[in-house]
Amino acid sequence: MSEADVRAIRKARGFSAEQAATRTLLETFFLSDIGLEAALAVLSLQEIALLHLLNFHGGSESLPIFARIYGAEKRSYYARTFTQRYKETCKQVRYALVRRGVLLMAQDHQDMRAETKMERWRFAFPREFAPFLPSPFQSVAKFEREGDLQVRAFQQMLREFIQRGSGEPKRGNPLRLVKGELRLGERAFSVEALREWQWERWRAKVPPPRRPAAAIRRGDSPDPVTAIVYLLSCLGECEWVLPEELTLPLRVFCDAELDVQAACVAGWRWGCLECLGVDGQVYYRLPAAEGAVVGSTVEDFSAYLEASPDRRLVIDVERVPYHVLEQIGAISDLEVSDNALLASPNLVRLGRSFESLRGRSLLAWLADHASPFAESLQIAEKRWGKLILHENLLLARVSDLALRVQLEQAFPGQIVILSDDYVAFPCALLEAVEKAVDKWGYVIKTA
Amino acid sequence: MSELETVDVQGLDIFENPCDLRRDLHVFMHYVQERQVQRLYRDNALRKADYRRLAKLMTDLGAKEEIEREGYSSWVDFVDKMALKLGFVHYDTKGVYVGYSSASPSFPDNVIDVQTESYQRFLQLSMDLQEHCLLDALIKERDGCNSEFYHWSILGRLDPFSSRGCATGIVPKLDFVRARRFLLGRLQSCPAGAWYSTASLIQHLKREHPFFLIPQRPEYTYKGEAQRVGRYGNFYEGTSRWGDNNRIPDEATDAFERVEGRYVERFLEGAPLVLGYVDVAYAVGPEQEIYPSLGQLEAFRVRERLRQALNREIPRPNVTVQPNFEVYVESLFYPASVMQQLDGLVEVVSEGLLTVLRLRKELVSARVAEDETLDVVSILARLSGQELPPNVDRELSEWSAHSDKFLLYEGLALLEGEEEALPPADPFTVERISPCLRLVRSVDALFGRLEKAGLLPLRVRHPDDGWASLPEGVRTLFPRPEPEPPTIEPVRLLRQVRVTLHVPEAEIWERIRQVLIEMRCPVEARRDDLTISFSQTYQAQVDEAVASLDGDFDLCVEDVD
Secondary structure (H helix, E strand, C coil), rough: CHHHHHHHHHHHHHCCCCCCCCCCHHHHHHCCCHHHHHHHHCHHHHHHHHHHHHHHHEEEEHHHHHHHHHCCCCCHHCCCCCHHHHHHHHHHHHHHHCCCCCCEECCCCCCCCCHHHHEEEEEEHHHHHHHHCCCCCCEEEEEECCEEEHHHHHHHHHHHHHCCCCCCCCCCCEEEEEEEEEEECCCCCHHHHHHHHHHHHHHHCCCCCCCCCCHHHCCCCCCHHHHHHHHCCCCCCCEEEEEHHHHHHHHHHHHHCCCCCHHHHHHCCCCEEEEEEEEEEEECCCCCCCCCCCCCCCCCCCHHHCCCCCHHHHHHHHCHHHHHHHHHHHEEEEEEECCEEEEEEEEEHHHHHHHHCCCCHHHHHHHHHHHHHHHHHHHHHHHHHCCEEEEEEEEECCCCCHHHHHHHHCCCCCCEECCCCCEEEHHHHHHHHHHHHHHCCCEECCC | CCCCCECCCCCCCCEECCCHHHHHHHHHHHHCCCCCCCCCCHHHHHCHHHHHHHHHCCCCHHHHHHHHHHHHHHHHHHHHHHHHHHCCCCCCCCCECCCCCCCCCECCCCCCECCHHHHHHHCCCCCCHHHHHHHHHCCCCHHHHHHCCCCCCCCCCCCCCCCCCCCCCCHHHHHHHHHHHHHHHHHHCCCCCCEHHHHHHHHHHHHHHHCCCCCCCCCCCCCCCCCCCCCCCCCCCCCCCCCCCEEECCCCCCHHHHHHHHHHHHHHHCHHHCCCCCCECCCCCCCCECCCCCCEEEEEEEEEEEEHHCCCCCCCEEEECCCCCCCCCEEECCHHHHHHHHHEEEEEECCCCCCEEEECCHHHHHHHHHHCCCCCHHHHHHHCCCCHHHHHHHHHHHHHHCCCCEEECCCCEEEECCCCCCCCCCCCEEEEEECCEEEEECCCHHHHHHHHHHCCCEECCCCCCCCCCCCCCCCCCCCCCCCCCCCCCCCCCCCCCEEEEECCHHHHHHHHHHHHHHCCCCEECCCCCCCCEEEEEHHHHHHHHHCCCCCCCCCCCCCCC
């Protein structure tokens, strides 16, 4: 950096003479918050959006990405050299961002593809500055209300799935039962799987714009959904935003014009965004809670679970919270009969999930209200933890007492005495044990 | 053969073969069995590293020096070729022509392949038969161009005839094997221990067996050679090695001495010397006047082992086990079979006609650990032909039992439960080590079986370097790793104080700098801001430098902060 750059940074950030007495001192104080808010406050919305993009990417970026806001030499594009294309862009970046003390600038000499100085410039937004980045939106609204989280899509699928029963799955409905296990596509149903599936659906509705040729590409862009999620994560508590507010930052993020309205609607339809209608306008934000079902509290199991006369548990798919459905699926055999989803306890599944679900209120409710589950839970309580299969360890018969004692003393806490003649020890200890046994004049025989 | 003259060898250069082919052959086999030996790509030789290691183990004392000088050892090569000839090893000797215009073959990935069965069969033969195989391998060379006429013996000094024309004339038709056996038979009839004149042997053969090598009417390779080449037409001699040499005329009165006589000399340097059947004595004298040399090998002495080998009377090795755990092996010939049976049980104390070995407890235990069926006591009793000393017998039994003290199970898991009876686990149980602990195999299948049986098993995979944390409520013998309390270790920060002098004028700055340079004081002098920075350690020197300018400038130092 030239002296002019250093002076400009000092002035823009308001460093004192002592703080900027030398470059080393300046480097020390550069990453502090001194004058940072004020420096960021004077940036344009486009520049803020770009800094958000740099923050999203992490690492450093070369000049082309800045052409998204500062443009580049467009005439005879392919006939121009890199330096000719981005000379002005570089100037703009330097004056607008670097000299404001909000962006780091350095040469990357490791890039073997870079042939000129211009190509070697790299710019990085320090992660220390991220908490001070202003909102990428022009204006945000504040409403202390719950929005509408669309769960209909999945509920519709559940309903259709129940109605279909054991018939052929409908195209586009990934739900099916395989040996008593509810599957969402190829995965066992879970809130996590559902969330990922929703995002996949949303992404499918908002495909990324076509990537331009490498020569004219202006940096890497995230896909629109990821960009929207990042931008909406910048909202504070009770903050909402209109879709139009996303237009400019998305243009910077994705380097393309997108139908923001359609993207937000699709996000809401697939349960990935919350929306709120106020005065004829629809605001959006990321969901506050995952998988909550409106109108039902988590603790009120009786609202959607009922023990049927034939001892199976009937699940109201319209009202059951998805995480409860996940937990029930983890310990039961599910089946569809007479337009209802029924659950019977499965001891094998219960054994696998017992450790993670133990103590949960669902199990307590099942024990009180569903006798088959109560019986299974009693068995689980009685049997779980009593039979352990230890693997990835080494087992040996040491028939010499003196040798056993020597081993215990040489490797305290690592040799487990199983019985009079048998010991166990971790695999990584084998080399040390072999050395020690050899040193003491014994031989290891292998069976 | 009473007509042979005895000779006083005083003044002659006596050579007794120090190399033991039998021993070195087995050393070579041991070496290639223990490691993968790959031959060189271009010339198919052994690698220098292998040469060096083998030279250390073999009996040719000059091998090391030869390797450093030439890059190979001819004795090691000889042993290597013998092993190949005997079928103990196999490797490619033909090679491939890799390139379109390759002038010589290459030998890619040519690894020495040990023919274990063949070697074991040899070791199981009696000493007589082993010796017979060795001798056969040496004398059954039928190619005339590779005969004693045209090749240096591995241990010999006598130069051969020029190989010019060796594939023509009578040489390809001569029966060298028969001739060699005949000569061995003649040597066998010489009493052992006396030095005999080689010339007298040659004269005896000329008189009694003139056609022992070249028949009276020899066969020729090509038509017309009888007239053109003649009986001795394959053999040239002269006054220099590389110069114009002349054929030995058939009609010369000493033609027999010059051809067959030379053969006999070189024969003595061949198989008989290599196998230690004879010793030889060379003339010490003026420079060689005739090529190839004639009459240089003046005397030879037959050893007892020649008779023993040819009559198949080689005594069995005498093995004695001492109470001090030493094993004495007395044998005129290297006791390969005995050594092979004791390999891995003993360490070698000394070698020779009497080889001294010592039984080692850790070696015996290790061997028994590898092979449960090994009965060391029986082996030693069989070899020695008698019972072992009682203390040795007792200790060996204990040493063998010692190998059972630590038995490591591989590939098994541990099933820990509270119930003794566990039918689903029975088919997978290898050993029950206590009522509630079992060593089991096929973990996946077992776990599935236990789950299906509704037993709610818990599967714990321990990390390689410790024990896994088990959930609360689980009853187990295994320790629960506790989180280690954070340790705060003392860290030393080193403080260095640096002082910077800001000088207002360039001229003063330059003067101070010059003085400091002359004083060899390490400072950082920056012209752009007229500063001089240094570690506080050098404060006194800098003060001295500043003070030295007192006559020219009125300087005082003021602290800024």
